[in-house]
Amino acid sequence: MDVSDTLTATFTELQGYLQAEQQLREDIRFAVRDIEQTTREIQKVLQAIHQPQGLTKIALVCENSRKLFKDVQDQIKILSDKIPANQYYKYHDHWKFAIQRLAFLAALVIFLETEQLIDRQTAADIIGVKVSKEDGFHVDLDDYLMGLLQLASELSRLAVNAVIAGDYARPLQISSFLGELESGFRLLNLKNDALRKRFDALKYDVKKVEEVVYDLSIRGLKPSTET
């Protein structure tokens, strides 16, 4: 019967398609796993800043993590070569968390080096991706912003640890940075999505740093240049 023959043929064809896609997803998972591994290593290197002597070794820490970012760039290349044109968002879920984390780590490095907010171009360059989707494998704006919000949490922790290490100037610097960052985020009309939820946590990070600054100022520990 010809109806059932065409049916079967149709479904066989679709099955081939599904299998190919399944295989590609498998490959992507492998590539992302490598990236995540390096990401963890970078994170480990950067954790040093929280240790008592950490803040004196910032230059070295940043240099070491930048070396590891070179590996990430190669691994991103491997991943991006696998993605067919115009299908970035089809598989986006596989790597978005990795990219967010990388954006965060890159932002942390830049903050430690320059005390500036990383812009999207710099973040993209460090990670080894493009800025706009027209150019290929890029960092999604949401992912980059997620990375910045993770940076805020990390810096609020750093503010505490800096005090422990006797560095009383850094919390002030972090506080003003987070304040500006928060104003920045307030300019955005966020939808009720993951980014919005993560942004809602930003105020706790800001609050924490403000408390640190308050503790320092009532005890007269604030560096005098500010007043």
Add this chain to the structure above:
Amino acid sequence: MAGVNKEKRPEGRTKQFKKVNDNKNKVVVDENSAIIKIFRGFQGELDAKHDKHERLVKISRDVTIDSKRTIFLLHRHRDGSDREGNDEILNDAKDKIKEIQNIRFLAMAEELEGEDPYQFMRAISPGMQEYIEAISFYYYLKHGQLISLNEIQKDLVFSKTGEDEQNKILTLNVPPIEYLLGLADLTGELMRLTINSVGAGNLETPYKICEFLQIVYDAFNSYGNTLKDLNRKMGTLRQSLRKVENACYTLHVRGSEIPKHMFADVFMTSGDDKYAEDVE
């Protein structure tokens, strides 16, 4: 921007300080800050993306509504019988489908021009699936066959005359996954068609549909767990298949016993619950 005016307050505090203290109450936007400059850029980009998403959701909802209407229209068709008005119904449905393509989907294709089609998939997928359900149902009634993905895709290629008088080709990409999910919905319509055609005294259609559904069911089963969305629909598909199989069984065993005008009652009762859940 309300914040800009507040900027010119008399207090001459240092920039850094202001930030720290003001954040709790109001947003003071310092336009000179590098960070604010960066975020100004994002503002427009993010808004544009969200707006586009919203517009697509709207179009998709319109597609869904129109497709549902087409499906209801098609259910007035009595397959296999020479009932008057069958051709008319098919023609009407065809017009409706053309309208969906040329108005809704053209608008969708224009929105998606130059975009990664998968970025907004979540917005357009419900409408697209409903449309695939409608057009494949139409196709089945007209030709007694399954519409192929290629055929669906062919209808969604538009040529548009741009500002430079050049003809541009806009293609609304139909991913195979959406096609499969649309077909999963089609099976529910075919189940209803079975019940209806028995009601109309047509005793061949149920067997044809039964065979059709069995093949679809087998195929979907063999895809296994590769598709999350499909798994959800498998339950419904299974139910529909069971109903059609039971209908065929009843026809086969008791076909000669039930007077023709009673068929409808006998089978309608088994289809009612499904009908209710499928409407919404």
